[in-house]
Structure formats: structure tokens, C-alpha cells
Amino acid sequence: MTASQVEKYVDSLIFALRMRNVPGEEIGQIVAEVEAHVAESGEAPAEAFGKPREYARTWARNTGHRQGRSDLIRSILGIVAAGAGGSLLGVSVIRTATDKSVWGLHPLLTVLAGVIVMAGAAFALPKADRVIDPRTGLEPERINRSGRRAMIITGAAVLAWLTAATVLALVLG
Amino acid sequence: MTDQWPQSWTRAAIEMCVLAVVRQHGPTHGYEIAQRLRDAGLGEIKGGTLYPVLGRLEQRGQLSSEWIGGVGGPGRKLVDITDEGGRALDAVVSEWMTWVGRVVATVGGQESTSGGQQPCGQPQAAAPRRLEP
Known part of the structure; x- marks a missing residue:
């Protein structure tokens, strides 16, 4: 058993x-x-606990966790609102430069509407509860790292997308 | 004698065996419970089987747990039996003895089985008779 073997197993297990x-x-x-x-036992994790997916299934069955209906509805609403708000925002940003109005409204108004709908989406999405290590009472460092990475990637993608939209708008304008 | 038993037998008995081991030895961690069960001849209980059982017992309030010495290391989770767990164990063991007594009587084991005399005289008395020619 090596440390990286355990880490890899734990990562898959958390995901599952x-x-x-x-x-x-x-x-x-x-x-x-x-x-x-x-x-303590020196066993390989998969040897002692089986495949991560199967072990996760045992636990899910054990304590009977299901996504509640309200969480499911919030997820769907959140995803739909995020998509709609993002599209609205994108179209509005482009048309701010090219057109006088978007669907008969002032482009700045539709930009604002897009931002509000996206904020609503963030509010609607169920909050992911954090993984807490019982030994430290904190979020495991590994998860912090991956969380930060995900945030940076998402932020960079949004920024790139807005820049591209603006450049496109300027070129077309 | 073999030390590998059918999974369904293990499943049926593991909760009370775990509770009994913990009651007998006081605060214990998971790996130690597995070792004690193996030493008792109950076979190799894998972590993948044991920890969900511990989780279930804790959720029912029959075990309590506490992490020790974990900061910066793997640490250990000590489990201990609660009053509720002790009561549940006593109750299930007495029923289990009845059950085992009836099984033994049914399959034609020893004439005098210690289990099963208490509450249920009727079916137990009936079982050996059926086996007689």
C-alpha cells in the first residue's frame, strides 16, 4: 500500500x-x-473496502440517502435559470455595442436582467454541504485545493467568454 | 474447522457480535474489532463490511464514537457501547438463542440444546417430534 494509492482511492470514493x-x-x-x-492494517484500500463505487453504494443504501424532491427541483430551476440568464447576458453584451435595443428594451436593461437571473440561479441551486474531516473539524486540504482549482477554471472561462463577446461586438460594430 | 462462513450468516450475526465485542473490551477501534472477530473464529471481516455496520449501530444510538490523535495523521476512531446498545444486545441475544435452539432441534442436533427454553415451549417441543420416525 502506498500513500498515493490511498489518495487515489479516497478521491474516487469522495466523488462516488x-x-x-x-x-x-x-x-x-x-x-x-x-x-x-x-x-493500521497495511491493506490496500480496494482490498479492504472493495471498489470505491461499490463501497459508496453500500453507504448510500446503509443510511438511505436520496436527493429530496425539493433539492431536485432547486437543481433543475437553478440550471435552467443559469442557462437563461447567461444567454440573456451574452446576447445583451453583444448587442450593447451593435444595436440600439434588445427585444425592444434598452440593452443595459437586458444586461441587468441577465445578471439578476444568474444571481437568482446561484440562489436557487442547493448548497453543497462541505466535507468535514472529523479528526480536524475542517475541510480536508485536498478538497480545498481541488475546489480552488475549479473556481479558478470557472472564473477564467467566464472572463474569457465575456472578453470574446465584447471583442466580437466591437468587431461587428 | 473452516473459518470462512457464508456471507448471509455473517450478515445475520455481525451486529450482535460487534456489540458484544465492544461491550466486552470497552472502547475499541474498527480494525481491532475485525481482529477480535477473526480470532473468535468468525472469519475475515473486511473493512467494507465492518464500517457500515458500525455506522448503522451508531446511527441507532447503540454505539458512540470519538476520534483520537488524528491531526496530521490517520488517527483512530474509538467506539463504545451505549446503554441503549446494551439493552438491544441483551434482547437480540435472547431471541437469537431461541432461534438457534430451534434450528438445532429442527436439523436433529443434540437432544438437549441450551437455547430456546424460555418463552416458547410449544414449537420447540414440536420440532424434535416431527423428526422421529
Whole structure:
């Protein structure tokens, strides 16, 4: 058993537990138990616990976690609103430079509407509860790192997209 | 004698065995429970089987747990039996003994089985008779 083997297993396990809507606090417990157990027994994680997906399924069945209906509705609403708001914002930004109005409204108004709808989407989406390591009471450093990376990538993508839209608008204008 | 038992037997008995081991030895961690069960001849209980059982028992309030020495290392989770767990264990063990007594009587084991005398005289008395020619 090597440290990277355990890390790889734990990463897959966290992902599989997330996919099955196991609460973050419980994920922290499950992961800490895996780490403690293999550190003591010297077994490879997959040997002691089976494949990450199957182990996650055992836990999901164990405590009967399901995504609640209200969470599901919020997810769908959030995704739809984010898409609609993003499209509205994109179209408006482009037309701010080229047209006098967007669908009969002042382009700045539609930009504002796009921003509001997107903010609404962020509000509607169910909050992902955080994985808490029971040994430290904190979010595991590894998850922090991957979270930061995801945020940077998303931020860069949004920025690039807005820049492209503006450039396109200027060129077309 | 083999130490590998059918999975369904393990599933049926593991909760009470875990509770019993924890009651007998006090605060214990998962790996140690697995070792004690193996030493008792109950076979190799993998982590993938054991920890969900511990989780279930804790969720029912039959075990309590506490993490020790984990900052910067893997640490250990100690579990201990609660009063509720002790009561549940006593109840299930007495029923289990009845059940085992009836199984033994049915399959024609020893004439005098210790289990199963208490609450249920009737079916137990009936079982061995059926086996007689």
C-alpha cells in the first residue's frame, strides 16, 4: 500500500459518495475511517473496502440517502435559470455595442436582467454541504485545493467568454 | 474447522457480535474489532463490511464514537457501547438463542440444546417430534 494509492482511492470514493448524495459530514467520517483502517492494517484500500463505487453504494443504501424532491427541483430551476440568464447576458453584451435595443428594451436593461437571473440561479441551486474531516473539524486540504482549482477554471472561462463577446461586438460594430 | 462462513450468516450475526465485542473490551477501534472477530473464529471481516455496520449501530444510538490523535495523521476512531446498545444486545441475544435452539432441534442436533427454553415451549417441543420416525 502506498500513500498515493490511498489518495487515489479516497478521491474516487469522495466523488462516488457525492454522486449518491451522502452528506458531507458523513463523507468525512467514511474517508477518515478508510485512512485509519489501511494505515493500521497495511491493506490496500480496494482490498479492504472493495471498489470505491461499490463501497459508496453500500453507504448510500446503509443510511438511505436520496436527493429530496425539493433539492431536485432547486437543481433543475437553478440550471435552467443559469442557462437563461447567461444567454440573456451574452446576447445583451453583444448587442450593447451593435444595436440600439434588445427585444425592444434598452440593452443595459437586458444586461441587468441577465445578471439578476444568474444571481437568482446561484440562489436557487442547493448548497453543497462541505466535507468535514472529523479528526480536524475542517475541510480536508485536498478538497480545498481541488475546489480552488475549479473556481479558478470557472472564473477564467467566464472572463474569457465575456472578453470574446465584447471583442466580437466591437468587431461587428 | 473452516473459518470462512457464508456471507448471509455473517450478515445475520455481525451486529450482535460487534456489540458484544465492544461491550466486552470497552472502547475499541474498527480494525481491532475485525481482529477480535477473526480470532473468535468468525472469519475475515473486511473493512467494507465492518464500517457500515458500525455506522448503522451508531446511527441507532447503540454505539458512540470519538476520534483520537488524528491531526496530521490517520488517527483512530474509538467506539463504545451505549446503554441503549446494551439493552438491544441483551434482547437480540435472547431471541437469537431461541432461534438457534430451534434450528438445532429442527436439523436433529443434540437432544438437549441450551437455547430456546424460555418463552416458547410449544414449537420447540414440536420440532424434535416431527423428526422421529
